[in-house]
Amino acid sequence: MSDLWESNAVESGAAFQEEVRRIVEGAETLIRDSLGAAEVVLIPRASSKHGDVHVLRQVQSSQLEEAATRFLDDYLIQRATGTSIPTVRTMPYPVDGRHGSDQIICRILLDGDYSVCGCLAVRMQEADAATAPHKARLDAISVMVSTMLKAVTTSFELEIELIAAQRRSARLELQTRTDPLTGAQTLGAFEREVRKRLQDSADACALILFEVENLKNVNDLFGYQFGNSYLGLVAGALSAALPDTAIVGRLAGDQFGALVELPERYNSYLGDVLSRCRDSILRSTATLGRPNLGRTSAGAATYPNDAVDYDTLFELAEGALHVSKSGGRGLSTVFAPGMDRRPNPREITRRFNAALSANQIRPYFQPVHNLVTGDCTGFEVLARWEDPDRGVLMPDDFIPILNDPENAERLTQKLTGSALKALADLGPSRAKDLTLAINVTSFDLMNREFAFELQSHLSEIHGLSWSQIIIEVTEKIMLGAAEGQVFRTLEELRRRGARVALDDFGTGYGGLRHLSGWPVDILKIDRHFIGRMLDSEIDRAIVESILHLSESSDLTVIAEGIETPEQLRALQSMNCAKGQGHLFAAALPASGLADSLRTIDFDMLNSRDDW
Structure with a gap:
């Protein structure tokens, strides 16, 4: 992660630090409340490794913080040299150069791949530190915190990798592939990349077409400069709502396209993607302070379920888009066989009112x-x-x-x-x-x-x-x-x-x-x-962590x-x-x-x- 952390992706780095800070503060508060600890310190590995602990934690260095950082550094050094070292250490808390009655428990946080996420240090009274319930609760909370730190770190690593890859791209190539107004791919670049993705991969995906409603009226009422800003916000909102692996292009003046990879069971997932896009666009365009902005119609078709080639897939998505546009404002439609015989969204709304x-x-x-x-x-x-x-x-x-x-x-x-x-x-x-x-x-x-x-x-x-x-x-x-x-x-x-x-x-x-x-x-x-906890230690640990937190x-x-019955017995x-x-x-x-x-x-x- 070092190269990524030291990159110039300032905005992503700041967002990462802020999210880690929130996790740290929330975890420390929960541990103090649940264990009755006198003091809690959580040191994420990235902060210790790069020397910016105080930037993330926003506090002065303490004895407990120094103990946690020292234990984390010792563990990393010993691990790098192949030396076996325990992941938990208990030691007396020093007071004025002497040992007090409190105990420090330092614990290395490991994710499911046994990668080091950081170090957790808790200062407790000696009697409490030795009890089995307190140890079990601390173990459960540690698993939860490790999972969350891993998730946020992975998310921002991918984001920074994308930024770094974009910076390495040649300026000329970006100009030929990117629409200067919205930052989305041009029609030609979008079509070439989607065709290549369909040819090279057998994974399921969806082609989604978005059309901004009443763009001509927006330009007529507020001017083309405002309309350009409006389109830029729409494109940015789409990119933010779609997965990093999605291909996004501007296909016409008021139309965007996206190719989105799908999981094995994607019915509800595709609906969630369409909802996220709609909500993201509405939130972004609300900042313009103009009425009736942010309405987009959407139509989607899936590969290879609906079609196996780009031209047919595009035609089906276009048909679904037409159904959305004819059914009302701001609707989304996924193509289905016999769509011309099934009720369109307007008909569904009519039936809904009657129902x-x-x-x-x-x-x-x-x-x-x-x-x-x-x-x-x-x-x-x-x-x-x-x-x-x-x-x-x-x-x-x-x-x-x-x-x-x-x-x-x-x-x-x-x-x-x-x-x-x-x-x-x-x-x-x-x-x-x-x-x-x-x-x-x-x-x-x-x-x-x-x-x-x-x-x-x-x-x-x-x-x-x-x-x-x-x-x-x-x-x-x-x-x-x-x-x-x-x-x-x-x-x-x-x-x-x-x-x-x-x-x-x-x-x-x-x-x-x-x-x-x-x-x-x-x-x-x-x-x-619940469905996977009997086969996955990580999923079972997450369930146990949530239960300990609730207590x-x-x-x-x-x-x-x-x-x-096996799931029931496990939960019991x-x-x-x-x-x-x-x-x-x-x-x-x-x-x-x-x-x-x-x-x-x-x-x-x-x-x-x-x-």
């Missing part, structure tokens, strides 16, 4: 169970569209609805009112101890009236209280400023008695920061870690996606309190709520041999 009136869009309920007693403790509310012609539709089947602020808020209000009524219909004695988790969008939380609208639902339904409401948000929703409207809405909901759950926790390195600064009461462990931070943990052995998944029950309509309240016999469940 709301006909009560065809209903809440389904995923039970959450206590993993000790087997009791049902509550439900997560999920959206299902019971279409008479097409059966039960999942949210992925009506993405255009969720991408529109007005329709997304209407959907949340409909589901919330129906779900609260279904819970109340169980009767006061059965419903009073059950919780209801409501998934909300950023549109809901940006609405200043959201808390009052939820209060209105509760006022209309007797027997339920704010303490039974759980507001589920994703980490992406929490990425804004702590003083923003989303933060204020969550604070208001908690003030009234609701709790906030951070969904899919562990999938992003910003999660630890959110625990320190955002109103969070519940962590939901992502099903990805010390007074947070509730719910494990998502429990599918097998880790003292995980709650869980949900198809092992217990799939999402069910309101008519099945009463039957789902039965207590699960874990002994019988674990003895089944038909899994």
Whole structure:
């Protein structure tokens, strides 16, 4: 990493230092609170190696900091020479040249590849330092911090590598390949690179076409200089939202294209990419201070599922773009066979409005169970569209609805009112101890009236209280400023008695920061870690770390996606309190709520041999 760190990528280096500083501060605070430590010092390896510890930590050097730096340097030297050295050292804390009653625990942080991420030093009272629970908790936190440091370091290493590669490129080549207005590739360069990628790689990818809406009107109203700045912001927002490996080009005056690599199962991933692009463009263009900017239509087709050559792939993506443009404003469409026969987004919106009136869009309920007693403790509310012609539709089947602020808020209000009524219909004695988790969008939380609208639902339904409401948000929703409207809405909901759950926790390195600064009461462990924890030591360690953190931070943990008795037994052995998944029950309509309240016999469940 030395060459990268010493490069001239000042902006990326500053951003890296800031992110590492946040992780360091958050980790130190959690360790102090959970272990009762007198002092905590976390030294990332990059900061120690390059001599800028104080720049990152923003404090004066202390005895504990010196001990951590010395232990880290000794470990690196001994490791380089092949000498075996322990990764943990306990020593007395010096006071006025003598040994005091406190103990220093220095621990080397290693990632999954056994690369050194840094050193953690904790000063504790001698009695506490020797206890097994404190050691186990410190081990768990160390694994979590190592994972997060590795993630942020890898991310910025790749970013700096890209910057360095760009700087090595010849100026003439950049001029011929790059559109000077937006910085995206020219049409010719984009086409050549995409054709080569399709020819050389068998990996799945998606060709996405973006069209900026009403660019001519923007130029007419505000002038071409403003229009050029507008296009530059759009291109920058696209590049920021897309993966580093994406190929981005400007194909026409108001049209951009991107080739994005896809994972093996990419249906939801492609939808997430399109959503990120849309949100990034809206945020960037909002800084221009003009109304109705940032609307883009998008169409996508996939290789090799839809087409195996560039020309056909482009044609299909163009057809999907046409469907988006004809369906309304700011829509995204992914090509599907027989698209000319399937409803376009405008038709989906029309059907959505009719379905709301006909009560065809209903809440389904995923039970959450206590993993000790087997009791049902509550439900997560999920959206299902019971279409008479097409059966039960999942949210992925009506993405255009969720991408529109007005329709997304209407959907949340409909589901919330129906779900609260279904819970109340169980009767006061059965419903009073059950919780209801409501998934909300950023549109809901940006609405200043959201808390009052939820209060209105509760006022209309007797027997339920704010303490039974759980507001589920994703980490992406929490990425804004702590003083923003989303933060204020969550604070208001908690003030009234609701709790906030951070969904899919562990999938992003910003999660630890959110625990320190955002109103969070519940962590939901992502099903990805639950599904792999029996085969991956790293995934199991992450699950254990989250559980240890919850114990010390007074947070509730719910494990998502429990599918097998083996996963259940593993979570029970880790003292995980709650869980949900198809092992217990799939999402069910309101008519099945009463039957789902039965207590699960874990002994019988674990003895089944038909899994």
